């Protein structure tokens with residue numbers, strides 16, 4: 001069922017309930033007051049008739065009938081009957097001569113017990129009253145039609161029914177138009193969102209001027225679009241940079257081959273060309289491997305092989321790896337007192353990716369320092385494991401701290417060293433994937449400290 005209809009129905013049901021409650025209460029109150037009123041009148045009349053009848057020495061039946069007929073009439077078609085203690089009728093008076101009320105023994109009995117018994121006889125309201133005064137014992141029955149009261153009640157019923165129906169119809173119509181205006185912004189937001197595709201990702205949803213939930217929704221969608229656009233831009237730049245990095249050695253290979261093929265050459269010349277091409281191919285292999293690692297680290301942890309990894313064992317793999325990549329590079333360890341419990345050294349993660357992240361930072365420390373040496377320190381804390389990599393190299397200006405973690409970014413002074421500008425951004429992504437962080441502190445000409453922090457498996 002469309003939301004618009006649902007809102008209309010809910011609103012109408014609520015109005016119907018409130019109106020029903022109000023109209024019902026008003027009617028019930030009027031009904032009970034009318035009944036109480038007529039019963040009070042019947043009771044009073046029964047007492048006055050009883051009073052007159054008990055003075056039979058003063059008032060004869062004819063006189064009482066005359067008095068009765070002069071008494072102001074508050075209910076019509078009156079019938080008054082009186083009985084002695086043995087239930088024999090001793091008095092009767094009615095507006096219509098043939099009218100009478102038949103009284104059964106049960107009513108006499110109840111009247112004797114309670115004093116008053118109210119009952120209905122046809123359209124008439126009636127009371128059977130037990131009158132007791134000095135040595136007089138009488139049963140007085142007074143009955144009459146409360147035409148005025150019934151008519152007023154009927155009118156009230158009609159007015160209340162009309163008000164109820166009018167209220168419900170107004171609620172239905174009002175609810176329909178109200179929900180239309182309420183949901184109008186949703187349609188506008190949906191229309192705006194439909195217009196947006198990858199080609200015009202910079203377009204935004206109109207937020208309107210009124211500060212309401214729709215504006216909040218539009219703002220939320222707009223910030224989602226901001227993040228998407230940022231992601232797309234980043235990806236576009238990444239692809240551009242990666243293609244550029246790949247096309248450079250390819251162009252170099254192509255031109256070297258072109259020159260070599262222009263004429264017949266000596267074997268030594270061919271060998272030199274092939275050696276150079278081999279260098280370019282190795283460079284490309286390294287780049288594509290890094291790009292593959294990047295793609296792996298850009299996913300979600302769900303797609304990775306996650307296991308418990310002993311961080312000290314990962315670190316101990318470094319020296320061999322660093323020396324294999326470059327003979328002149330070296331590494332020293334400083335492990336603070338390691339805890340005897342093995343589980344304090346464990347982190348949840350992908351061992352190969354963690355190794356790649358740490359290796360990249362250690363390689364940088366060796367690459368960008370004169371002594372080509374990196375000092376690695378391991379600190380075990382209650383909830384996290386800290387690995388700091390220190391070098392005594394050229395350092396990084398503070399203004400570059402943010403940039404160095406961007407893919408393909410290289411500080412100008414470092415361009416002479418081999419690299420793609422991917423090592424740190426890859427390490428950053430990997431550590432973030434493991435819910436950790438990388439902090440950098442550096443002093444130009446003094447050295448740099450990178451600190452990796454990852455949550456300890458025991459704290460998760």
Ligand code: ADP
Pocket residue numbers: 360364365368391393394395396404405409410411412414418419420421422423424425448
């Ligand atoms: P690459 O080393 O391939 O250039 P990275 O992403 O690993 O790329 O590093 C980005 C930049 O950060 C480097 O170009 C370098 O300028 C700077 N950098 C990283 N580590 C260090 C370091 N230990 N000392 C000085 N500069 C560094």
